[in-house]
Amino acid sequence: MKRTNMKIVVNRVLLLAVFMLSTPLVASPPTAFEGRGLYVSYCLLCHGVGGKGDGPLAKTMEITPADLTTTVRSRSDTILTKIITGRGRQMITGRDRHNLLSDAMPEWGALFSDDQIHSLIAYLRFLGNKKHALMGDPRVGMQLYQEYCSVCHGVEGDGDGIMTKLMGIMPMDHTNPNETNHLSNQALIESILSGKGRYMPAWRGVLSQGDIEALVSYIRLLSH
Numbered sequence: 001m002k003r004t005n006m007k008i009v010v011n012r013v014l015l016l017a018v019f020m021l022s023t024p025l026v027a028s029p030p031t032a033f034e035g036r037g038l039y040v041s042y043c044l045l046c047h048g049v050g051g052k053g054d055g056p057l058a059k060t061m062e063i064t065p066a067d068l069t070t071t072v073r074s075r076s077d078t079i080l081t082k083i084i085t086g087r088g089r090q091m092i093t094g095r096d097r098h099n100l101l102s103d104a105m106p107e108w109g110a111l112f113s114d115d116q117i118h119s120l121i122a123y124l125r126f127l128g129n130k131k132h133a134l135m136g137d138p139r140v141g142m143q144l145y146q147e148y149c150s151v152c153h154g155v156e157g158d159g160d161g162i163m164t165k166l167m168g169i170m171p172m173d174h175t176n177p178n179e180t181n182h183l184s185n186q187a188l189i190e191s192i193l194s195g196k197g198r199y200m201p202a203w204r205g206v207l208s209q210g211d212i213e214a215l216v217s218y219i220r221l222l223s224h
């Protein structure tokens with residue numbers, strides 16, 4: 001009896017070792033997170049930080065940049081791809097002002113890979129949803145997340161960190177909007193500051209308010 005128990009333990013340790021070796025140490029950035037980076041560099045100038053069409057360049061333009069927080073909702077991914085790349089743009093229909101998009105919106109053609117377009121669209125959808133604003137810098141959040149949270153919440157944020165096997169816990173899946181969307185930014189901040197249940201640690205005194213706002217912003221993008 002003791003023998004078989006021992007065998008099971010040894011097997012578990014071996015399994016864990018294999019698991020740890022096969023787990024990538026660096027996460028591939030979530031889609032909307034990646035999209036935000038591209039948006040900041042290529043779109044913010046005209047469309048503005050929050051996508052309202054009020055970027056620093058907007059004042060100088062004859063045709064106002066679109067308010068993406070409202071227009072994008074009714075657009076399919078296929079149409080958005082056409083709008084962004086400029087390929088087949090004349091086929092766009094259903095605009096209020098005119099059926100064609102003017103050339104005031106640059107054609108990004110081959111500048112972006114398919115994956116990048118996909119990420120950009122994920123971020124536009126996030127702006128369109130707008131349930132929760134980004135409070136801090138998600139790039140800072142990503143770094144902190146990898147350092148402090150991924151052992152439990154997983155490098156990809158889906159709740160399968162190394163510690164979950166060791167401790168037998170089930171942390172929240174941060175990539176699932178159904179788990180995070182109903183919680184306000186303030187509620188998430190409070191849980192991170194004060195901990196939750198038995199195994200979600202309290203980070204008050206370890207992380208600053210700014211750190212935690214950055215983490216919450218990263219968690220928001222994880223679920224898009």
Ligand code: HEC
Nearest residue numbers: 042043046063064065066071072083084101102104105106
């Ligand atoms: C030089 C300014 C400028 C930049 C930079 C820019 N846009 Fe635009 N964009 C516009 C203008 C102006 C319009 C509205 C054109 C019109 O109404 O004919 C527009 C329209 C759009 C629309 C159509 C909205 C709709 O549903 O009707 C989308 C989507 C869009 N832009 C996405 C982007 C993305 C994504 C980027 C970055 C990769 C970007 N834009 C960069 C100026 C810009």
Ligand code: HEC
Nearest residue numbers: 148149152169170171172188191192196197199200201215
């Ligand atoms: C020791 C493992 C562990 C670590 C490390 C950890 N968490 Fe958690 N976390 C959990 C567990 C377990 C839960 C589920 C708690 C519950 O609902 O009982 C959880 C839940 C959460 C929740 C949901 C709270 C709510 O209101 O439902 C958030 C947000 C969260 N964690 C963020 C973080 C962040 C950010 C970090 C890193 C700074 C982190 N966690 C580090 C284990 C951990």
